[in-house]
Amino acid sequence: MKKIYCSFFGHEFKITKHVTRHVKEFKCRHCNKQFTTDQSGNLTELTPKLKEINAVLENIHNRRLLKRQKQYPELLVFRH
Secondary structure (H helix, E strand, C coil): CHHHHHHHHCCCEEEEEECCCCCEEEEECCCCCEEEECCCCCEEECCHHHHHHHHHHHHHHHHHHHHHHHHCCCCCCCCC
């Protein structure tokens, strides 16, 4: 029944994970399908390979942020 709702009205997404500022993982509230943004910014279904790529990308992104914070401790970081 939940798949029928999504086929008529479309998916209703909820952000489940912020990988980087531009890459996020989403989950449909009705059918529980998972999606992510691809290299061109479009939503694609989350496969095990893409999940692994997102994990590595998140690790690299977090290490760069920590390195930058240690290098410039007085730098103010604004997030929106």
